Amino acid sequence: MNPKHCLQSSQTQTIKIPGKLYIAGEYAVLAPKQAAILIAVDQYLELTIRQRTKKGWLIENHQGGYAPLCLETDDSHLRVAEDYSLEEDQLDQWRYVIEAAKVTHTFLQESNFNSRNFHLHIRSQLLSDSGKKYGLGSSGAVTVGTIQAILNFHKIKLSAERLYRLAVISQLRLGASGSFGDIAANAFGGWTYYMAPDRKLLKEMITNAPSITALLKQEWPDLTIENLAVSKDLQVLIGWTQHTASTDNLVKQLKDQISAQPQAFQAFIDQAPAVVRQLKDGLINNQADLIQQAISNYRNLLLVLGKAYDLSIETAALNQLIEIGNQHGYASKSSGAGGGDCGIALGYDINTKESILKQWKVQGIVPLNLQVAPQSSSERIE
Known part of the structure; x- marks a missing residue:
């Protein structure tokens, strides 16, 4: 059901x-x-x-x-x-x-x-x-x-x-x-x-x-x-930093600064489409190297954006989450506006999964036992 x-x-x-x-x-x-x-x-x-x-x-x-x-x-x-x-x-x-x-x-x-x-x-x-x-x-x-x-x-x-x-x-x-x-x-x-x-x-x-x-x-x-259609072999690990963040505040802070200094954001959106397309291709073709490269590239784009506009996108806790994931070969980054909340780690090696989760816990990061929810039924009546 x-x-x-x-x-x-x-x-x-x-x-x-x-x-x-x-x-x-x-x-x-x-x-x-x-x-x-x-x-x-x-x-x-x-x-x-x-x-x-x-x-x-x-x-x-x-x-x-x-x-x-x-x-x-x-x-x-x-x-x-x-x-x-x-x-x-x-x-x-x-x-x-x-x-x-x-x-x-x-x-x-x-x-x-x-x-x-x-x-x-x-x-x-x-x-x-x-x-x-x-x-x-x-x-x-x-x-x-x-x-x-x-x-x-x-x-x-x-x-x-x-x-x-x-x-x-x-x-x-x-x-x-x-x-x-x-x-x-x-x-x-x-x-x-x-x-x-x-x-x-x-x-x-x-x-x-x-x-x-x-x-x-x-x-x-x-x-x-x-x-x-993404393979179920791809492990999606989600870690919660225990620090809440306001997406609205971060987005407002960004928009307020873009009007005065648009160059950094323009550079960001010039590069973002190719990275997202690369990730899409990696996901649907089950290519771990493309997924790893795309996630790493998008993380770097966010770091540059955050530095340009003094946005706390990747907090210290998120940095720890990401570094632990990367050390175990999982593609890792913050999720959403950043500033707290959750980070993600994607990978295929099931054997290193528990090690990542264990090290997250040591750093005070709470692993969320979540799975990708099923697609909506295509059988709904119009």
Whole structure:
């Protein structure tokens, strides 16, 4: 059974949305026509939805600090129910879920489906036992999960790409400026080769489109999402530094400096595409030397970028993680924005795997017992 699309009964339905990690392409993918490679991992956001007899869409997030959210229809729009009024900071916590629910509600109306009342529970495995983020993503997963859970409840099943598109529309309405690579990994599962749509044109399309349904059917310039067939012999080791990092802060810091000093970033994105293509070729052709070279080259590009803009991409803990992996012949680098969170090590020699994990532990790096999550089912009904 596909763990990402697990229906239990007509009354209660549960889905699991995988977390994500960048393998290569981070930072570059923020620029037009730049690609990245990501994996979905089998650490999940779990959403359970069931029929509700009372009016409204009641949503509970069982992560600490969330007050219950209830949305009701008001003149064809969703609003927070009066009995569940929330403070501004509480509404901000719920912003991804609220916007995802609004987009889904509009799509239901356009599809001539009558909205049904439900109770949605959200539970996350994307955090440590102490509540710290691993860096496996959360905003993308909760956006994708909210949309898919509500559509499943109304017996509408969409392809992974249309689910991705609805989630991107939702986040763009909130003013998000990322690449949405996390959303692609959340929706597609497995190994994903990704190039973001032209965000400037897409924003114009959203402004001018007569409906969400029309947006789903239009061509999105530059958008490329491919699932890669990667051998299961390739070991993907993931180490957590126990230090959380803010992707938004690092990306903002970079963007603020690029406007004044664009040369270093231009040099970075001039070189990044060839490295990502090299990694793609190595992965699909099972060529360890290409994978090793590409990962090493992309790590070096990130180091140069970090030095140019004074970004703490590769911290001391990540450096230790990488050096240990490299010493054992595993291609190693930071994952995502860096500054903490996770690093990765890729290799085929199963005999050295335990030695890497053991040495990571000695250095205070926590090995995460994660696997690449399965691809989304291709059997979903449009």
